[in-house]
Every structure is written in C-alpha cells, then in structure tokens.
Amino acid sequence: MAKQRNIYICTQCGAGSRQWHGQCPDCGAWNSLELEIDRGSRSRSHLARPVARPVTAASVDISPETRIETRIDELDRVLGGGLVPGGVVLIGGEPGIGKSTLLLQALAGLSCETERQVLYVSGEESIRQVALRARRLGVAADRVRLLAETRAETILDLLSVERPRIVVIDSIQTIFTEELPSAPGSVSQVRECAARLARQAKDDEMVTFLVGHVTKDGALAGPRVLEHLVDTVLYFESEAERRFRVIRAVKNRFGAANEIGLFAMTDTGLKGVRNPSAIFLARGEEEVAGSVVAVIREGTRPLLVELQALADESFGPPRRFATGFDQSRLNLLLAVLHRHAGISTHGLDIYANVAGGVRISETGADLALLAAVRSSVRERSVDRRTVVFGEVGLAGEIRPVPGGEERLREAAKHGFTKALVPAANIPRHPPKSIEVIAVKRIESALDHL
Structure with missing residues (x-):
C-alpha cells in the first residue's frame, strides 16, 4: 500500500509543496496553498491511448471551421460567431446570475436539429430540478437529455458510448475522480477532471461547456491552470440582482477577446438585447x-x-x-x-x-x-x-x-x-x-x- 502523505497545492499555478508557505514558491501568490492528501501513484490503465504520431504542418487540414450557432445571437457574438467542434468553454459568475439558465436555453436551441445530440450533466441539482426549470422557462427540452452524476469515470464512459455533440458540465467543482483521495472541488480534483474532459472533447470533436464557481473576489474558483486548459472563458460581470446581465469573453481562441453580450433576465429566461446603447x-x-x-x-x-x-x-x-x-x-x-x-x-x-x-x-x-x-x-x-x-x-x-x-x-x-x-x-x-x-x-x- 502506498504511503499517505500531505502535500500543499497552489490554487493559482497548481505547484506542489511538502510544507505550507504564506507565498507560493513558484508563482509568488499569497495565501494560495491548500492542503491535499497524496496516497501515491495509482494505475491509470483505462486511460491508455494509442501512441500519437507526429505529422507535418502542410498535411493538416486548415479549412475554415464550421460554426455551430446556438440561436442566441448575443451568445454567438461573444463566442466569436458560434461554437467550434471540439471547443471547451468555461463560464463563471455569481450564484443565481443565470449560468445554468443560459446554457439550458442554448441546449434547447441546439437540440432542434436531430443530428446534434446534446447532454446536460448536473452535479448540483437533481434531474427533477433541472426539468422543472426547463418547464418554467418554456424551452423545448424534449430532446435535451439529462444526467445527474458527479463521478468523472462514469461521465467519461457515457460520453464515449453516447458521443453527444454538445455537453454541459454543471459544475466542474462538483466532479471528482476516484483516483484522487481529495474532496470534490479541491485543486487536484478540479485540475484532473477538467483535463480529462478537455481531452475527451478534443478527441471526439465534442463541444463542452464547463460551469465554474467564483470566489468572493469574483475570480474563478480552483487552480489558474483551469483557464489555460479551455479554449474560451466567459464571465458574467453584472450582479445577480440586476435585470441586465453582461457576459464578457476574457479569453477566446476562436474569436475576439473582450467581446460582450448583453442579456435581460425575464420570466422566461435570458433574452438578448439587440441595441444595448x-x-x-x-x-x-x-x-x-x-x-x-x-x-x-x-x-x-x-x-x-x-x-x-x-x-x-x-x-x-x-x-x-x-x-x-x-x-x-x-x-x-x-x-x-x-x-x-x-x-x-x-x-x-x-x-x-x-x-x-x-x-x-x-x-x-x-x-x-x-x-x-x-x-x-x-x-x-x-x-x-x-x-x-x-x-x-x-x-x-x-x-x-x-x-x-x-x-x-x-x-x-x-x-x-x-x-x-x-x-x-x-x-x-x-x-x-x-x-x-x-x-x-x-x-x-x-x-x-
């Protein structure tokens, strides 16, 4: 049996240390080290993949990517014109600001076409709660499949079998892998689960939305490497009590950064504002x-x-x-x-x-x-x-x-x-x-x- 030991992980850069420090030795962030439990390496045979072969740049198909429109104009604007197959989008904001509502509306619009299968994975709410919200919003959710699961291995196995085109993980802080002994939401769990989901999205050309929690300072909770793993990072900037919500793209590999979308919160969900001025x-x-x-x-x-x-x-x-x-x-x-x-x-x-x-x-x-x-x-x-x-x-x-x-x-x-x-x-x-x-x-x- 592997010997158990304590290790401190930096929430900003993900570096590890045997002892606690007020300042991270690697990135210099203050009060960013959190205690983790390391029980040694474990087998990861189920993650074995074929050996990759290098290719030349000239042999890569660089034809323009096919955008997938969400039928929500303001969201498509922020994304740079729509979703890109294989893209991973991280969206964060205060509790109750409308992250789950917006993504459920987007999935309902994407599911109108039969060839685009969608899946909503909820780690915080039951299937009944998500269905009640869909009925309250009046969205056509008859083709949106729901799954209440927090175990990463189960989600990845289902994605490999079902192969949906668009999937939502709500939220990444609730997902955990049994290979790590730490609790869900810890630095190592968030980093490992996000990395596996991102790799699955790239391999299967599956669009993946990751919903992220935010800290009291308004930054995304978890390690900073989480933002480096994804292709697009979206932030809700407005407060939950405001009627109008602003979404800003702070990172976008497929479009312009700092693009914003304006939404109005109504009884039937978020509606895009065409003339914000x-x-x-x-x-x-x-x-x-x-x-x-x-x-x-x-x-x-x-x-x-x-x-x-x-x-x-x-x-x-x-x-x-x-x-x-x-x-x-x-x-x-x-x-x-x-x-x-x-x-x-x-x-x-x-x-x-x-x-x-x-x-x-x-x-x-x-x-x-x-x-x-x-x-x-x-x-x-x-x-x-x-x-x-x-x-x-x-x-x-x-x-x-x-x-x-x-x-x-x-x-x-x-x-x-x-x-x-x-x-x-x-x-x-x-x-x-x-x-x-x-x-x-x-x-x-x-x-x-």
Missing part, C-alpha cells in the same frame, strides 16, 4: 452637471455609455471611488487634470460611475471621465447631444483609440450631433449628421465642452 443611455431629459456620454469599444462592438461624476466637499481625507472604472486609473487622470488643466480636486470627494452596470476595460473613456469630473466641479452641464472619446496621456495629450470611425457611426445612429475626438481619429468620411471636433490637448478639449 439605447438601454445604457436611458436617462432623463434634463441636463445635469457631471454627466457625459462616451463611446467605448468592447471587442468589435461600439457602445454608448453614460459616465457620471460627483465632486463633493470632503470633511476628512479626500475619497476616490469608482464603479465600473479602474480606481487607480481615476487617480492618475485626476492628477493630469490638475497638472495640465488647472482644475484641482484637493479637498473634494470624487465619485465616478458607469451607468447601467458596464465595466470599462479600455482607455477610450479617459477624456469623457475627465469631462464629467470637470462638469461636476464647475457645476456646469455638458450638452446632452455631445459624445466624447479619447485616451489621455500623462503629458496632457489626447491620444487616438482604435475604431474611431465605427464609434462616430454609432453616435450618429443615436441622434448625437457633436463629437469631441482625438485629432488622429478624424475619419476621411465622417457621418454628415454629426459635427466632429478634433482636439490634441486636455486644456483645449475642456474649453470646447
């Missing part, structure tokens, strides 16, 4: 100080969002708080505003917010954020028919951003008549319905507003 701009008719409309770009899609800023007298150390925007970026931009535009926020609390629950991950909203802060400090509103975009450098220069012409077309489509843009983003053929104002410095940009 109209929702994010649902504001009052009256002009108010501290509100500026920015044109951001998420993946390949331009979006109009409202940036709000509030400057208020501080009765202690000045506070800087940002929602939907990087707070360290906010502090940097406030320093540029003071140094090059002469607008001091010393002694003022600054609160910045992106209306609608969108999280901005690009620098194209820098100029709009400073315009909103200046508007609140001076208590002077900005014309509600004006849009702003551009990156602000440390020297006070306005730098260009990608997709300037697409941003202007999106603004013109929603009735905006004036745009403040970087000088390098002036298109050759701007929309006729919008006046484009080119700026090079932060001082001149704020004077125009």
Whole structure:
C-alpha cells in the first residue's frame, strides 16, 4: 500500500509543496496553498491511448471551421460567431446570475436539429430540478437529455458510448475522480477532471461547456491552470440582482477577446438585447452637471455609455471611488487634470460611475471621465447631444483609440450631433449628421465642452 502523505497545492499555478508557505514558491501568490492528501501513484490503465504520431504542418487540414450557432445571437457574438467542434468553454459568475439558465436555453436551441445530440450533466441539482426549470422557462427540452452524476469515470464512459455533440458540465467543482483521495472541488480534483474532459472533447470533436464557481473576489474558483486548459472563458460581470446581465469573453481562441453580450433576465429566461446603447443611455431629459456620454469599444462592438461624476466637499481625507472604472486609473487622470488643466480636486470627494452596470476595460473613456469630473466641479452641464472619446496621456495629450470611425457611426445612429475626438481619429468620411471636433490637448478639449 502506498504511503499517505500531505502535500500543499497552489490554487493559482497548481505547484506542489511538502510544507505550507504564506507565498507560493513558484508563482509568488499569497495565501494560495491548500492542503491535499497524496496516497501515491495509482494505475491509470483505462486511460491508455494509442501512441500519437507526429505529422507535418502542410498535411493538416486548415479549412475554415464550421460554426455551430446556438440561436442566441448575443451568445454567438461573444463566442466569436458560434461554437467550434471540439471547443471547451468555461463560464463563471455569481450564484443565481443565470449560468445554468443560459446554457439550458442554448441546449434547447441546439437540440432542434436531430443530428446534434446534446447532454446536460448536473452535479448540483437533481434531474427533477433541472426539468422543472426547463418547464418554467418554456424551452423545448424534449430532446435535451439529462444526467445527474458527479463521478468523472462514469461521465467519461457515457460520453464515449453516447458521443453527444454538445455537453454541459454543471459544475466542474462538483466532479471528482476516484483516483484522487481529495474532496470534490479541491485543486487536484478540479485540475484532473477538467483535463480529462478537455481531452475527451478534443478527441471526439465534442463541444463542452464547463460551469465554474467564483470566489468572493469574483475570480474563478480552483487552480489558474483551469483557464489555460479551455479554449474560451466567459464571465458574467453584472450582479445577480440586476435585470441586465453582461457576459464578457476574457479569453477566446476562436474569436475576439473582450467581446460582450448583453442579456435581460425575464420570466422566461435570458433574452438578448439587440441595441444595448439605447438601454445604457436611458436617462432623463434634463441636463445635469457631471454627466457625459462616451463611446467605448468592447471587442468589435461600439457602445454608448453614460459616465457620471460627483465632486463633493470632503470633511476628512479626500475619497476616490469608482464603479465600473479602474480606481487607480481615476487617480492618475485626476492628477493630469490638475497638472495640465488647472482644475484641482484637493479637498473634494470624487465619485465616478458607469451607468447601467458596464465595466470599462479600455482607455477610450479617459477624456469623457475627465469631462464629467470637470462638469461636476464647475457645476456646469455638458450638452446632452455631445459624445466624447479619447485616451489621455500623462503629458496632457489626447491620444487616438482604435475604431474611431465605427464609434462616430454609432453616435450618429443615436441622434448625437457633436463629437469631441482625438485629432488622429478624424475619419476621411465622417457621418454628415454629426459635427466632429478634433482636439490634441486636455486644456483645449475642456474649453470646447
């Protein structure tokens, strides 16, 4: 019998250590080592496969892959146009945000064609609970096969026999293999089970969805190697209590990363929103100080969002708080505003917010954020028919951003008549319905507003 021993596994990189350390010796992450029990190596004869033979790159068929559409437009957009045979998709989000609901709707749409067999493997709910949800959503689930199982060997054997084209594992933290003595959800269990499912998906060209839990910090639970094993990583960014849910692709081997899809939660499940800019701009008719409309770009899609800023007298150390925007970026931009535009926020609390629950991950909203802060400090509103975009450098220069012409077309489509843009983003053929104002410095940009 193999001797039992304790080993500490890093949840970030998966490295092992005989002793516990506050910092992982391999990746440097703090408080990431978790106790595992190693009982020695075990036989894995059932995993034996034929010896692989190397081939030349010229002999590989590189014809365009056939995409499988889920019939949910927003989900297909985030995936890069649809599912790719053999692709492994990891989707995470807060409890109750709609991960299982969205995947059940997608499976119901995929099962409408007889040649695409689908399977939903539930490790958290019983078959009855999943069927009740399908009936409540009103989806055509008569062709969606259900399985309640948590043992990896049983699931893999069933997949080898049934050979479904699309399978959902809900969730990967509940799956375990008997070859490892640790509990389900541990680092070694999640890593091993995910690796086996991913290999099965590649060998059989089977699309696999893995549902992942998230930590209190919003990151996917389990080892970081889990995100490296899969082809696509999707995150629900909105909170569960919000009506609108945003899905972002943070990794995609078959499409653009940082692409987003917007969904509305209804009584019959998640519905895609075709015109998200109209929702994010649902504001009052009256002009108010501290509100500026920015044109951001998420993946390949331009979006109009409202940036709000509030400057208020501080009765202690000045506070800087940002929602939907990087707070360290906010502090940097406030320093540029003071140094090059002469607008001091010393002694003022600054609160910045992106209306609608969108999280901005690009620098194209820098100029709009400073315009909103200046508007609140001076208590002077900005014309509600004006849009702003551009990156602000440390020297006070306005730098260009990608997709300037697409941003202007999106603004013109929603009735905006004036745009403040970087000088390098002036298109050759701007929309006729919008006046484009080119700026090079932060001082001149704020004077125009």
